[in-house]
Amino acid sequence: MDWRPNRADKKPIYKQIADYFEQGISSGIFPPDSMLPSERALAMELQVNRSTVVAAYEELQSIGVVERKKGSGTRVSADIWGISHKRIPNWGRYVEDGSFLPNLPLVQRIRKETEKKELINLASGELASPLFPTEQFQKILSEQPFTGHLGYDHPQGNMVLRDTISAHVKEYKDIDTNASSILITSGAQQALNLIVQCLLKPRDAVAIEDPSYCFSLPIFQSAGLRIFHLPMDKHGIDPDDLISLHRKHRIRMVFLNPDHHNPTGSVLSLARRKRVLELSAEFGIPIIEDDPYSLTTFDGKVNPTLKSMDHNGNILYISSLSKIVASGLRIGWVIGPPQVIQRLADAKQQVDFGHSVFPQWIANEFVGSKHFITHILALRKELKRQKDVMTASLNARLSEQTEFIVPKGGIHLWCKLNENVNEYHLLEESMKRGVAFVPGSIFGSKKGYVRFTFGRGETHLIREGITRFADAFYSIQQL
Ligand SMILES: Cc1ncc(COP(=O)(O)O)c(C=O)c1O
Known part of the structure; x- marks a missing residue:
């Protein structure tokens, strides 16, 4: 229990406890017919005398929201509807029943x-805070006047930033693209979410690395996808494992994090990258290349991304500034065929009316500047x-x-x-x-x-x- 009585408050502590439970019962945190903590346990937890808890529970009993029996504790009345004359939603049930799954x-x-x-x-x-470019950001904020438009931005993201990202991926990752093939997202996380929501349907089979980035798993599960694993060794997945998975389950999409993989740190070898592309082209399966880490390579040699090697348009490429600049900025992007990007942008507009203006502006100023490298x-x-x-x-x-x-x-x-x-x-x-x-x-x-x-x-x-x-x-x- 996170709640504690406020000892500086004029209201007596027993009354604060009674009010806390009364509100919790009305909002469904403590459902009808459930047991409240024992007097002893609650007194220990809240660091109050047992008599204070007894007084609080007696108060609740006097207004009929709990029943107390000697030896069997304090129970929320089964029929609090009748007593309160209010229709109280069972929030606990709602919270459990939603189709979007909680984290483990x-x-x-x-x-x-x-x-x-x-x-x-x-x-x-994420990065330790001394690694964020805080001073450079302060400099931008104090020296560059913001002259942008303050209305809703383009659903694909700010045009100037998309041009900057296009130049950025050309320079650092050898990816040829342009602003109409880029969608700015709230980190790579939103990119994954939009792709799953817009391009897949329940029961579709997807192949993911085993082990795999843990915050992508609930997204797949919430969407009702069937998940199949591609085991990893120190060179990443073995692409040929995809053949048998596809024959058995008709894989509709593959999710890979080829560089400095989360959690294993492994890097997909060049030979395996080529094989992944061959198989993707042979079976017509799209590959989602999730690449937040490739620029962090310690020796400065950035591996060729799958996207830079893809001549058929089979790769949807995701990256972000979270692991190289600042995770709190929430700037990520997807690069793919304009038809797909427009579909994702349409969904992003429904979700949040497009990306916030200021993070896009400052990201553009920083990524486009000489301070970035x-x-x-x-x-x-x-x-x-x-x-x-x-x-x-x-x-x-x-x-x-x-x-x-x-x-x-x-x-x-x-x-x-x-x-x-x-x-x-x-x-x-x-x-x-x-x-x-x-x-x-x-x-x-x-x-x-x-x-x-x-x-x-x-x-x-x-x-x-x-x-x-x-x-x-x-x-x-x-x-
Ligand atoms: C492989 C991978 N993909 C995506 C993300 C999401 O990152 P963000 O939304 O901050 O860009 C992470 C974050 O840890 C990650 O490790």
Whole structure:
């Protein structure tokens, strides 16, 4: 329970507790006929005397919204409709019944835990705040006057930004495109969502990497898709696995994250990239290339994207500024055939009336400026340093107990636990010690792995985080 009584309030604490439960009962948080916490448990949780809880429950009983029986606790009245004369929707039922699925409870739990300031967060998939180009953004804001239009923008996104993105992908990824083939989205996440909603229907079969980016999984599930896995090794998926999957299930779309893959960090080899394109052309299956990480490559050699090698128009390409500039900017894009882009733009207009003007404006000023490449060069250096600190810390504390392939870019390290350790138990023990990571099974079928995001931690925090993780690991071993 997040709620606590306000001790500075003039209203007596027992009355605050009674009001809290009365409102919760009316709004369906505590449904009819459900048990309320025991007097003792609630008193402990709220740090009040048991007599205060008793007074609150008696107050609720006096207005008829709960029933109390000695020895069997306090129960919400089964017929509160009759008592209150109000028709109260069963919000709990609505919340459970919606067709858009919630995140896994463990994902929600980690997110909640990472809100704690003192926690060392090696779980969230984003950059540490010193890596954001905050000063350059402040400079743009103080020096460049905004002269743009403040009405709804074009549903495909701001024209000037689309021209800038077109030049950007040509320069850095050798992709030939133009503004009419680009849609600006709220990060790569919205691009994935629009593609699933607009181009697929329930029961369609899709192939995804195993393991796979965990926030894409509920999108596929909510859309009622049938999901088939392409196992990964250190060079990515084996494209020939697609042949048997397609023969059995008629795969309608394939989702790949070929560069510095989340969570494994692996890079799809050039030979496999070529084979993916051959098979896509042979079977006519579209490939979604999800590429938020390729510019983070530590040695500066950016692999050819599938999109740059695609001469048939089989690839829908997604990227974003989240992992290279700032995740809070919420700027991503899709590049594909104009017919598809227009369909997605039409849906985006229904969802949010097009992208917000200011993030587009500042993204354009930054990506189109000479500061962009200076920032990327510094970012690669710093990410490599953070990766080195993490691998050195793991080697120093857990060399026998863990195994990993050293990533060549990106922000994640995928780590195999050599001992038979339950990752969920390990997470609980680690969080008690003030560090969070993501258990590997959240990303797919593999057990016995954990994902650390080295991009998220400043170097001293990475060292300390791995020390705490190691303490948690050994404490479990001793049980
Ligand atoms: C592979 C992959 N795709 C898409 C996203 C979504 O990123 P964003 O919406 O911030 O661009 C992420 C974020 O972690 C990711 O790792």
